[in-house]
Amino acid sequence: MYNLNRLSENYDVVSILMTIQIERPQALSSEDFWRALKLEAKDVSEREPLLASYIHSCVAGHHNFETSLSFILSNKVSDDVMPAMSVGEIFNEAYLLNPAMVEAAIYDIQAVVARDPAVSAFLPVLTHFKGYQSLQVHRLAHYLWKNNRKELALFMQSRNSEVFSVDIHPGAVIGQGVMLDHATGIVIGETAVIEDNVSILQNVTLGGTGNEQGDRHPKVREGVMIGSGAKILGNIEIGKGSKVGAGSVVLNNVACGVTVVGVPAKVVGKPDCTMPCDSMEQNVLRDKA
Structure with missing residues (x-):
């Protein structure tokens, strides 16, 4: 400090x-x-x-x-x-x-x-x-x-x-303490919500799943880290303190404090800290089983 x-x-x-x-x-x-x-x-x-x-x-x-x-x-x-x-x-x-x-x-x-x-x-x-x-x-x-x-x-x-x-719809709600790292190719939809203290890397999409109307985009809770190239689609929740591995496609809710990776994304462990946004640890193989 x-x-x-x-x-x-x-x-x-x-x-x-x-x-x-x-x-x-x-x-x-x-x-x-x-x-x-x-x-x-x-x-x-x-x-x-x-x-x-x-x-x-x-x-x-x-x-x-x-x-x-x-x-x-x-x-x-x-x-x-x-x-x-x-x-x-x-x-x-x-x-x-x-x-x-x-x-x-x-x-x-x-x-x-x-x-x-x-x-x-x-x-x-x-x-x-x-x-x-x-x-x-x-x-x-x-x-x-x-x-x-x-x-x-x-x-x-x-x-x-x-x-x-960087293409962010003006309706998207984004908290403070948010880092868009490198940022190229980030797309965030109209009804997306990103809470405080979140880190998002390049080529991430927070999008919908079709031409549906209304609340249709992801809700990213505090402390989350989203790896490069991840696609999070639909009105789903990425729980507090969770991590989304690079290149993942997430179609369902993610619980608090877990690591998901893959296409479609599955739980593979837990981050080694409560705020993955701070540690920025990209290697999901290092997370707790």
């Missing part, structure tokens, strides 16, 4: 980052998170001058996290017809009226740092990780969908799919 008492403009940010030990990602308040992010930005700008202007535009030049996030995302999803300034106004309005979106975005970054061994800092998640960015674009689309601005929500979904190769 960050030692906040030692944070200062002169403190070695790399040393701070090496001390991160996050059991649950909400270790930092929004103010402390923003301070830490600004220190990372300062450190990167000093070590890599070619990125200084980019880092200033994305982070250092902003007065809070939400305007930084809005700037980054609006420049990602804008196009020749919908300019970044217009998209940014939509993000800024949503963050002002629904602060929970900002809290979720902070929680999501800390979740990635806690779970992904390839990253040890907040800044690259914010500026480079498309799984994180696509999830935040979905949060805006969902906000618009719930506020009966469905055409604009569908526009955001379309841009999300085109830019990040």
